[in-house]
Amino acid sequence: MARPLWMAAGIVFFALGWIGMVLPVMPGFVFLLGAVFCFARGNPQWETRMLDHPKYGPALRDWREHRRIARKSKYAALGFMALAAVLTGFTAGFPIALIPIGIMALVGTWIWTRPE
Numbered sequence: 001m002a003r004p005l006w007m008a009a010g011i012v013f014f015a016l017g018w019i020g021m022v023l024p025v026m027p028g029f030v031f032l033l034g035a036v037f038c039f040a041r042g043n044p045q046w047e048t049r050m051l052d053h054p055k056y057g058p059a060l061r062d063w064r065e066h067r068r069i070a071r072k073s074k075y076a077a078l079g080f081m082a083l084a085a086v087l088t089g090f091t092a093g094f095p096i097a098l099i100p101i102g103i104m105a106l107v108g109t110w111i112w113t114r115p116e
Helices: 002-022 029-042 044-051 057-066 071-092 094-112
Strands: none
Touching (some): 002 029, 029 044, 029 057, 044 057, 071 094
16 A cells, blocks of 8 residues: 555656746655655665666766766756845745745755755
């Protein structure tokens, strides 16, 4: 019974990951990491296919094996978070915008401190 639940969770995370790759306001890679985690328990063949993907596989393996984020990926994540912070400031207004901007600052600091 557990394998079908892991498989279903993996499919949901995978779908959210690909949606996040297209939508600028939603993180995609985090959901792909979740999908790999779930597929490892629900369907190891799908896990292998994700880890062997020519574009996303190296970054997934790097995080899984060494807990590191490539410099290029760090710059991209931090740049998009900065853009999102500016857009949030313009659209949400002063007091409300401080909450997501503060969260992005914390997450950005965490990303910056990860090994390369």
